[in-house]
Amino acid sequence: MWTELRPVWILMRRELKDQLRDWRIILPILVLALGFPFIMNWTVREMLDFTSEYGATIVADRLVPFLFMVVGFFPISVSLVIALESFAGEKERNSIEPLLNTPxxxxxxxxxKLxxxxxxxxxxxxxAMLVYLLGLVSRGIPLPPPVIMTQIFLLTTIQAVMMVSGAVVISSQATSVRAANLLSSFIVLPVAFLIQWEALVMFWGNEMTLWWVLVGTLVIALLLSRVGVSHFNREKVLGREIDVLKPAWAWQVFWKTFKGNAYSVREWYSVSVFPTxxxxxxxxxxxxxxxxxxxxxxxxxxxxxPVLLTASKLQEQSLPNIERLRQTLLGNESxxxxxxxxxxxxxxxxxxxxGIFTxxxxxxxxxxxxxxxxxFLGAFLSVNQVALSPILTMILPHGIFEVPAAILAxxxxxxxxxxxxxPARDLTIGEVFLKxxxxxxxxxxxxxxPLLVVAAFVEAFITPRLVLMVLGQ
Known part of the structure; x- marks a missing residue:
């Protein structure tokens, strides 16, 4: 195993030496890592002073870990240019051929390279995260709880691997640095939206959800790394000179895969749909x-x-709903x-x-x-000892079509x-994606x-009448 990994280590050291010799790479990272945390420390201090005047210190307390995560994200987004240049840049400088000619x-x-x-x-x-924490300590600002700090540290690490993996995939498939930089928005923007959503989770103080986010992000990072390894081909890197948008070719690849060798609907199902x-x-x-x-x-x-209802209260609330069901659904089925x-x-x-992006x-x-x-509904019915027959009548008639459709999709x-x-050695990533x-x-x-059409028909025309029949209405 070490014999196979040793060339990887040698190549990694060679790449790192090239990066450290380039001040255009090192200087922005250092400036951002050392300067940006001070701005965030000042922001936290101002927010604490402002919110303490109105008794809303919990808002500022939740802001501290959020800015901790932002401080870790910005150096990654700026230094993403290293990954975007990994293959496309060397190809433009004509320095990649000696590497690809090695054994x-x-x-x-x-x-x-990754x-x-x-x-x-x-x-x-x-x-940057270390400077931010030292700034908090020097200003007397309480540090975030250890669990939150651990989650943010792991999230930052995994998000860095995910973003770099995606950037290296783009660099290996792009024909120029300009094209790679333009495509990098498909990496930065989704991760920025992810960080915004993580911020909402932090402000709500839901630590368990962040663990789920960690697991999902780790899976995506591993899959991105797998995609790059699976579809990297040195011959294609050298042979690809320019990117050309080919709508006609893309439609042919899609239609050929969609249609298969069928010449009728029945044949299409037998030779194309059912094998898939x-x-x-x-x-x-x-x-x-x-x-x-x-x-x-x-x-x-x-x-x-917990939601607990007595039998009398449940009946009191259900009667108006039954009447509303009759007025809303009956007569407006279409x-x-x-x-x-x-x-x-x-x-x-x-x-x-x-799913495409993740x-x-x-x-x-x-x-x-x-x-x-x-x-939740099943547990609610069980706890409140509600009869199952009306509820099952509301769900099962159309659910037997809806649920399989959702599972298949x-x-x-x-x-x-x-x-x-x-891995698909004879196909490009574009062809694999289209197929x-x-x-x-x-x-x-x-x-x-077709299953959704049947489910919607049953839910609109049949289910309401069955529910009213079961309820004696």
Missing amino acids: LLDWQIYLG LASTLMPLLGSYL LRRLFVPALMVLAISAVGLGIGAYMLKEF GMFLLIFWQNLRVLLLSMVL FGVVGTLPIMGTMAVVG TAAVLKIGATLAT AIADWAKIMVGLVI
Whole structure:
């Protein structure tokens, strides 16, 4: 094992020496790592003084760990240029050919570049965080709790690896530094949105959610590293001269994969849709496991936020709702059908969009959230000893179509991430991505959308009448 990793270590040292000799790389990192924390310390001090006048010190206390995370993020975003230049820059300077002509394996070259590109951003981030903490101590500002500090330190490390991994993938596929820099927005912007969401979690003081964010970010970072190693090919790096947008070629790749060799709808299902469905067996099992976790989370949330109702109070609240159900649904079935169908389809499309940027990881959140609601409802009914028949009548008639559709759509999103992380020596990342999207589209058009149509019809035309029948109305 060490024999195979030794060339990686040698290449990493060579890259680090080149970086340390370039003052244009070192100086911005040092200035940002040493200067930016002082600005954040001053901000914290001013916020503490301001909020203490109005008795809102908890706001400033939550601001301290948030700025700690921001201080760690900025050096990474600035030094991301190191990763973006790792392959594209050397190609422009005509210095990459000697490296690619060495007996090193493709994965050794890529891993050496990846490690060297990660080290400087991490060191800059750690230095900035250390200066920030020392500034807090010198100003007499209480440090964040150890658990929060540990979470932020781990989050910063994993986010650095994730961002650098994505930047190196872009650099290995781009033909110029300019193209790589333009594509870097697809890295910086999603991570910036992630940090904003993490800030909301911190302000709410939800430490457990941050652990889940850590796990999800780690999975994405590992998948990004896997994608780079899987699709790096030295011949393609040398042979790719210019990026050309080819809509016609992209449509041909997509349509050929979507259509297969079928010449009729029946043949399309047999030779294209069902074989793709069989490949979703493992992702579907994963989605079922995630759904079970969602049910457990929903049941657990009832223990955290108990809702207890007496029988008389439950009946008092349910009678107006039954009448509202009759007035809202009966006589407006067509409008409800379209509304329900579009709502379900919109959620699954959102799951696909989120999954594309996160290799399917965040794409599982909609179905997990839905199952969490079901778990909360089931636990609520159990605790309050409510009859199950009306509730099951509200869920099961259309649920037997909706739930399989959601599982299939989410499994197809997970399959996109798995496909991108699978080696494909004869295909570019663009071709792999287009084929993966075509497989997702086959499942959506051939199975998911018909199931959603049936589910919306049942939920709009049949379920309300069954509920009123069970309730004796």
